[in-house]
Amino acid sequence: MGSPVSPVIANLYMEHFEITALRNSPVKPSVWLRYVDDTYVIIRETDAKIFTEHINSQNSHIKFTSEPEVDGFLAFLDTKVLRNADGSVSISIYRKPTHTDQYLHFDSHHPxxxxxxxxxxxxxxxxxxxxxxxxxxxxxxxxxxxxxxxxxxxxxxxxxxxxxxxxxTPDPPTNANQVEGKKSSTYITLPFIEGLSQKLQRIFKSYGVATSFRPHSTLRKLLVAPKDPTPTEKKSGVVYEIPCGECTSSYIGQTGRQLGDRLKEHKSTAPSRKPSAVAEHKTESHHNIDWESTKINRFSSLNTTLSMATPK
Structure with a gap:
């Protein structure tokens, strides 16, 4: 989240922070390794508390928690570092107790x-x-x-x-008889649709275009929304279409106000108000207007002028 440059700036500051903190420390660790916000430190057990207090006193906004080794074992990132009896160190894969071994399922809609x-x-x-x-x-x-x-x-x-x-495997030497333009020089990413995407990939490859695929429907797309969608009747500055419920005619109009307010005017039968084209169509043909099927066209524009009762 935030600016893409934020992690870079944070890492640059952490490099400055750790250099200064280690230089001024009253006790020195023999090993200090850091990846983003995880550190691996080797220090005497008697000095651990002093070092933790020192490094936490450097900046009121940066605090470290300490996790000592247990039975010669310490987790760092996704590895398990084990200190053997002979003093050597062995490394294996570490999985948290909550790890479920759930990975991308083979039957999922992915390439x-x-x-x-x-x-x-x-x-x-x-x-x-x-x-x-x-x-x-x-x-x-x-x-x-x-x-x-x-x-x-x-x-x-x-x-x-x-x-x-x-x-x-290194690429073989270029064949002198290779048809010019067949080597991939362009790269595109396509949404993945089973059956169709593979065919498109073969077609693009024949024209020297390399392809990769991305999932079309993701959990982020389905679940994450910064705010609730605006109801159709609350939208303003739109081009809309009102269909007749009994024939192929429809009314296409534009409004800068909320669509709900404009539809109320179309529905109005007050004698003081000039009837709209929709109301005239209803009166002359005795047809029912399908108000529920009113839709906003995707080519909506505030400056588009479209208003007439027209057949589809």
Whole structure:
């Protein structure tokens, strides 16, 4: 949230903050690692309280909480750092007690590339983060089991591995006989619609256009709204259409006021008011007007002049 530059500014300040705090500290940690707002510190147990009080006294708006290791184990980001009896350190994957192993379901309306990326990401994390070979095998089995419960089939793991290898394989030398213009030089993103998007991808590829897909319907789009939508009758500055309920005629008009107020005028039968074209149509044809089906056209504009009783 906020300005896109905010995280950059915050990180720049935190670099200044930690350099100053560490330089002035009465006790020094042997290791200080930070990623965004998570830190990993190695310090003598007797100095931990002094160091925490010192670093929390640097800025009244920045406070650190301290979480000591328990039985030689400390969580940092999504890794579990374990201090072994011989003094060595081993790393494995850490999952919070509330972790549910819920990932993008294989039956969800997403392109297959997104689902294969889930597999590759989890396998890549296991490969680079887990230091013990036996723990790495256990992590891979855990991933397969968790994804299996999310609908992933065994063949998807092999396909993801093949895709990963193809990405790491250098491109072959350019063929001198390659048709000019076939190499992708343009990149576009399309909404994903099962069956249609894949066909469009093949067509664009033949013209040298690379494509990627994004979900058309997301939880953010469905659930997140900064404010309640304005009711149709409360909208102003619109072009609207009132259909007849018994024939193909409709009235297209424009108003700068709220639509509800304008519709009241169309419905008015007061002798002192000149009847609108809608009222005249109702009187002359004895048709009922379908007020409930009044709609706002998408090409609405305050400066558009459209007003006449016209057939569709």
């Amino acid at each position: 297959i590339a997104h689902k294969l990326s889930v597999i590759r990401t989890l396998f890549h994390r296991a490969e680079i983060a887990v230091t013990d070979p036996e723990e790495r095998v256990k992590e891979v089995e855990h991933i397969k089991s968790a994804l299996g419960r999310c609908g992933y089939h065994n063949w998807t793991f092999g396909l993801a591995k093949a895709k990963d290898k193809s990405k790491n």
